[in-house]
Amino acid sequence: MSEKKQTKPASKEAPLYGLLAEYEKPKQLLAAAKKVRDAGFEQWDTYTPFPVHGIDPAMGIKPTILPWLVLGAGLTGATTALVLQWWTNAHDYAWIVSGKPFWSLPANIPVTFELTVLFSAITTLVGMLMLNKLPHPSSPLDFSERFARVTDDRFFVVIEARDPKFDEGDTKALLESTGAVAVEAVPEDTKTEGRMPSVLVYAIVILTCAAIVPFALSAYAREAKNRSPRIHIVPDMDNQQKFKSQRENDFFADNRAMREPVAGTVARGLLRTDEHLYEGKAGGTWARTFPPAIKADAATMQRGRTAFGINCVPCHGPTGQGNGLVNKRATELAEGTWVPPTNVTQPHLAKQPVGQLYGSIKNGIRNMPGYGHQMSSEDIWATVMYLRALQRGQNATLEDVPAAQRAGMK
Amino acid sequence: MATKKSKKSDDAPDSERPVKKSSDKKKTSDSKKSTGDKPTKAAGGGGKSGQPKTPIVDDGPEEELRLGPLGNKVMTIAGGIGVVGTGAAVGLGAMEGQWAHFFHSYLVAFFWVLTIGLGALWFVTLQHLTRSEWSPVVRRIAEVLGANIPLLAVMALVVVGPLLMGNHDLYKWADPAEVKHSLLLQKKSPYLNTTFFAARFVFYFGVWFIFSRLFLKRSVEQDSTGKPELTNNLWAVSAPGMILFALTVTFCSIDFVMSLAPEWFSTMFGVYVFAGCVVSFYSTMGLIVLWLQKNGRLSKSITVHHRHDIGKMMFAFVVFWAYIAFSQFMLIWYADIPEETVWFKPRLGEWLPVSAALLFLHFVVPFLGLLSKHVKRHRFGLGFWAVWLLVIHYVDLYWLIMPNFSPGKVPFSLMDICAWVGLAGLFLASSARTAMNLNLRPTRDPRLDKSLAFENI
Numbered sequence: 055m056s057e058k059k060q061t062k063p064a065s066k067e068a069p070l071y072g073l074l075a076e077y078e079k080p081k082q083l084l085a086a087a088k089k090v091r092d093a094g095f096e097q098w099d100t101y102t103p104f105p106v107h108g109i110d111p112a113m114g115i116k117p118t119i120l121p122w123l124v125l126g127a128g129l130t131g132a133t134t135a136l137v138l139q140w141w142t143n144a145h146d147y148a149w150i151v152s153g154k155p156f157w158s159l160p161a162n163i164p165v166t167f168e169l170t171v172l173f174s175a176i177t178t179l180v181g182m183l184m185l186n187k188l189p190h191p192s193s194p195l196d197f198s199e200r201f202a203r204v205t206d207d208r209f210f211v212v213i214e215a216r217d218p219k220f221d222e223g224d225t226k227a228l229l230e231s232t233g234a235v236a237v238e239a240v241p242e243d244t245k246t247e248g249r250m251p252s253v254l255v256y257a258i259v260i261l262t263c264a265a266i267v268p269f270a271l272s273a274y275a276r277e278a279k280n281r282s283p284r285i286h287i288v289p290d291m292d293n294q295q296k297f298k299s300q301r302e303n304d305f306f307a308d309n310r311a312m313r314e315p316v317a318g319t320v321a322r323g324l325l326r327t328d329e330h331l332y333e334g335k336a337g338g339t340w341a342r343t344f345p346p347a348i349k350a351d352a353a354t355m356q357r358g359r360t361a362f363g364i365n366c367v368p369c370h371g372p373t374g375q376g377n378g379l380v381n382k383r384a385t386e387l388a389e390g391t392w393v394p395p396t397n398v399t400q401p402h403l404a405k406q407p408v409g410q411l412y413g414s415i416k417n418g419i420r421n422m423p424g425y426g427h428q429m430s431s432e433d434i435w436a437t438v439m440y441l442r443a444l445q446r447g448q449n450a451t452l453e454d455v456p457a458a459q460r461a462g463m464k
Numbered sequence: 465m466a467t468k469k470s471k472k473s474d475d476a477p478d479s480e481r482p483v484k485k486s487s488d489k490k491k492t493s494d495s496k497k498s499t500g501d502k503p504t505k506a507a508g509g510g511g512k513s514g515q516p517k518t519p520i521v522d523d524g525p526e527e528e529l530r531l532g533p534l535g536n537k538v539m540t541i542a543g544g545i546g547v548v549g550t551g552a553a554v555g556l557g558a559m560e561g562q563w564a565h566f567f568h569s570y571l572v573a574f575f576w577v578l579t580i581g582l583g584a585l586w587f588v589t590l591q592h593l594t595r596s597e598w599s600p601v602v603r604r605i606a607e608v609l610g611a612n613i614p615l616l617a618v619m620a621l622v623v624v625g626p627l628l629m630g631n632h633d634l635y636k637w638a639d640p641a642e643v644k645h646s647l648l649l650q651k652k653s654p655y656l657n658t659t660f661f662a663a664r665f666v667f668y669f670g671v672w673f674i675f676s677r678l679f680l681k682r683s684v685e686q687d688s689t690g691k692p693e694l695t696n697n698l699w700a701v702s703a704p705g706m707i708l709f710a711l712t713v714t715f716c717s718i719d720f721v722m723s724l725a726p727e728w729f730s731t732m733f734g735v736y737v738f739a740g741c742v743v744s745f746y747s748t749m750g751l752i753v754l755w756l757q758k759n760g761r762l763s764k765s766i767t768v769h770h771r772h773d774i775g776k777m778m779f780a781f782v783v784f785w786a787y788i789a790f791s792q793f794m795l796i797w798y799a800d801i802p803e804e805t806v807w808f809k810p811r812l813g814e815w816l817p818v819s820a821a822l823l824f825l826h827f828v829v830p831f832l833g834l835l836s837k838h839v840k841r842h843r844f845g846l847g848f849w850a851v852w853l854l855v856i857h858y859v860d861l862y863w864l865i866m867p868n869f870s871p872g873k874v875p876f877s878l879m880d881i882c883a884w885v886g887l888a889g890l891f892l893a894s895s896a897r898t899a900m901n902l903n904l905r906p907t908r909d910p911r912l913d914k915s916l917a918f919e920n921i
């Protein structure tokens with residue numbers, strides 16, 4: 055581009071950046087844009103004070119691919135959110151929240167929604183900037199007096215000298231033929247230096263350092279030990295104004311926070327007259343059979359397995375041998391008062407009446423707390439059924455295997 | 465913005481807008497095609513009936529502005545279907561001998577037309593409130609749909625009338641025997657009692673009547689006087705109008721639909737019904753626009769840009785509906801409190817297929833279908849999804865109302881269809897009747913030129 059002859063004013067040595075044509079009306083600009091487009095230029099652009107409808111086709115700009123990028127980002131966001139929640143909550147460290155299943159889709163939707171929107175929004179913004187090659191802090195056009203009116207009431211076409219079709223004389227003639235009020239040669243920017251202003255450099259360095267601080271602090275916090283109480287960032291969430299059980303409360307005449315049910319009422323589902331189903335007893339002694347309401351089928355067994363997984367595995371371990379995580383941790387810490395959970399597959403427990411197992415789970419036994427307040431009777435019975443299966447599984451002989459499969463086991 | 469304004473006042477060339485001045489010379493092929501109908505000419509003024517007295521002064525392009533004989537056709541066909549359908553529904557109800565089924569079925573159909581009408585009223589209010597520039601060319605359609613309030617009030621009488629006469633097939637809170645056994649219903653009875661219910665009914669429909677009437681009347685008046693004050697006046701009216709609309713729609717859906725399960729409540733219910741109003745209204749408007757243009761009406765002033773916007777709103781409110789529906793479901797599901805979950809119990813039991821259908825056909829599928837701008841800008845694409853959404857909106861209301869009557873099974877029957885088609889026919893006929901003597905779009909709205917020149921890409 056530098057071999058082009060310099061004809062026009064101002065900076066005599068500066069190479070030519072391009073030709074600037076000014077128009078008074080958007081219509082003229084549109085017409086001019088079509089001509090420049092048809093002449094086959096590539097390194098050129100139009101500048102307007104406001105969005106001009108129809109400029110895209112007039113300039114021959116292809117429809118943007120941004121929507122596809124955003125669609126891709128949205129789908130990525132949704133997938134990321136689902137996999138993240140599945141991985142952390144249902145797979146890597148399966149954890150029950152609010153009594154919902156480990157992998158519980160409805161609970162995952164809000165995060166999925168948010169990440170979909172977040173990924174799409176960020177991609178829209180960043181994609182728009184990148185596709186437009188923004189930010190573009192400085193341009194040789196900034197030094198043209200004439201060009202200043204682009205923010206007010208004038209419309210411009212600029213053809214850059216680096217375009218292969220560019221020829222100062224011909225291009226100028228072309229622009230003049232489009233009805234431009236003025237055509238001006240714009241020299242390359244020789245006034246500003248090629249470097250970034252030092253203010254910007256400092257700002258970027260400082261911001262980068264500041265951005266590291268939170269990570270550094272959390273890395274430090276992972277290693278450091280601290281005995282002072284935690285900082286309450288949201289105090290009213292940490293210390294809520296609510297009445298806890300077994301506390302005093304002078305609002306009520308009897309000064310108790312816990313209320314009794316209204317006299318003569320029974321809460322939904324709490325009318326428990328069936329002794330077999332709710333107490334595990336028949337005629338005052340431990341029942342030896344399951345209550346009629348509990349069906350011996352695969353569904354009940356599955357329910358028992360789930361309930362066992364939720365309530366019992368932490369202590370008794372997945373197969374009931376007493377080697378759950380809680381036990382391992384307590385043993386590791388050598389907790390003096392720890393009573394190891396019983397191996398529930400022992401023969402003496404296998405002989406216990408089902409009603410007694412029910413009772414142990416519901417009411418607790420010796421050092422084990424009762425589960426009646428957090429498990430429904432049906433869940434407890436299902437757990438008992440699953441216990442029976444575990445017991446049988448642990449004490450099984452070859453005779454318990456279906457004949458057809460015995461051969462392969464020896 | 466400042467630059468934009470100065471540009472407008474300094475040197476905005478009028479010729480940039482596709483206005484009448486430039487198109488006076490040639491007749492459009494659109495209008496030629498429909499000469500069989502001998503419609504009223506916009507510029508010529510005066511139809512067969514001699515309407516209107518003042519010649520139309522139109523600031524828009526020359527095109528068919530009036531329904532003309534087409535209106536009569538719609539009135540006869542839709543009205544006929546309406547009378548036959550509604551009659552058949554009543555007949556089938558009588559044959560069944562059990563009116564409870566009929567009343568529920570009727571309520572679904574009634575809410576289907578009511579939501580469209582209310583959506584239209586909301587749209588008009590919103591356009592005035594935001595001083596919208598894109599919409600004046602389609603606003604009249606909404607004004608006409610919204611003006612069906614008197615018909616809708618008469619339709620509501622089928623629900624309110626029997627209630628006042630002591631029938632409690634729909635609302636068990638109206639049954640003294642039920643109330644006697646339920647402490648909750650006794651506590652709620654200061655609100656849920658027939659007298660107050662009827663009073664509220666009068667209030668809701670009164671408010672809607674006043675506003676819909678006002679919007680239509682002033683807008684039509686402007687066609688002949690061209691006074692810009694009318695627009696400003698409606699702008700002022702629309703603000704309190706919007707507040708009243710929000711309240712009346714919320715309480716109306718609580719009264720008519722939520723109180724079918726009087727022991728249950730959801731604070732999101734009103735918004736849920738509102739979401740349905742908007743989805744069904746935009747779909748209806750989209751269809752009407754397509755139908756009018758196919759018949760050579762408004763073929764120039766409504767462009768692909770306006771249709772694109774209608775499509776966008778359909779898409780947006782499909783998402784909004786899903787957002788609200790899921791929010792309502794998730795809070796109840798998560799808290800898992802019997803008093804709240806009881807409402808979802810039948811819907812996730814025997815009605816599970818319907819619930820699943822709603823999830824996919826009211827959200828997932830139309831979401832994907834309407835995502836692309838090419839679909840929204842395509843006549844068939846827009847029409848297809850509009851019909852789709854109107855059908856699924858019926859399913860949505862069915863799902864809202866019917867499980868209260870029949871928790872154990874989906875009682876879909878011919879009667880449902882008859883009631884639906886019947887009320888829809890009456891609604892359409894009444895809309896055509898209102899539209900008969902009017903221009904199909906405002907002709908001298910101060911923002912008409914902006915609307916005509918509207919482009920969205």
